Amino acid sequence: MTFSKPQRPTFILAAAAVVLGGSVVARAQSPGSTVWSGVYTDEQADRGKAAYAANCASCHGDTLAGIDVAPPLTGAGFLNNWNGTSAGDLFNRIKTTMPLNAPATLSGRTVADIEAFIFKANGFPAGQVALPSAPPMMANMKIVSQKPAN
Numbered sequence: 039m040t041f042s043k044p045q046r047p048t049f050i051l052a053a054a055a056v057v058l059g060g061s062v063v064a065r066a067q068s069p070g071s072t073v074w075s076g077v078y079t080d081e082q083a084d085r086g087k088a089a090y091a092a093n094c095a096s097c098h099g100d101t102l103a104g105i106d107v108a109p110p111l112t113g114a115g116f117l118n119n120w121n122g123t124s125a126g127d128l129f130n131r132i133k134t135t136m137p138l139n140a141p142a143t144l145s146g147r148t149v150a151d152i153e154a155f156i157f158k159a160n161g162f163p164a165g166q167v168a169l170p171s172a173p174p175m176m177a178n179m180k181i182v183s184q185k186p187a188n
């Protein structure tokens with residue numbers, strides 16, 4: 039009886055922490071669930087670098103820093119725009135609206151290669167499996183700007 043008073047609020051706080059923390063832990067631990075778990079290959083990013091130079095650099099710049107109205111494709115501002123979306127969302131954005139002067143002219147494979155290059159430029163690590171060119175397969179690859187703690 040003497041313990042019932044402090045125990046009750048402690049229990050509620052602990053339960054709330056489990057509910058709030060549970061989803062975060064599950065996301066960080068499920069493989070392939072964020073761009074920090076290696077969702078493209080180095081070879082793919084190299085192909086993407088060449089395709090970027092040919093199709094994107096004239097507006098977004100050789101270093102992806104942006105030129106005039108074409109925004110940067112690396113850095114805090116870019117990552118802030120895409121934080122919480124998926125690799126599939128970014129794929130669709132590029133595939134359907136870019137290059138701005140010739141939208142929807144690039145193959146899915148080329149778009150995936152360019153996206154891999156953009157991921158590499160943003161510091162996301164390479165892995166063993168190439169980024170697919172099918173958005174439904176990338177819906178669970180979350181773009182998160184900060185590397186999740188294990």
Ligand code: HEC
Pocket residue numbers: 090093094095096097098107108109110111115116119131132135136137138139144152
């Ligand atoms: C003719 C110039 C031009 C070319 C070429 C071009 N872009 Fe863009 N891009 C823009 C402009 C301007 C915007 C901002 C306006 C808009 O969103 O339409 C933009 C926006 C974007 C965005 C959204 C950025 C954000 O922070 O939300 C992405 C991603 C992007 N471009 C990727 C690409 C990729 C990848 C290529 C090459 C396949 C490419 N662009 C080629 C001009 C260009």
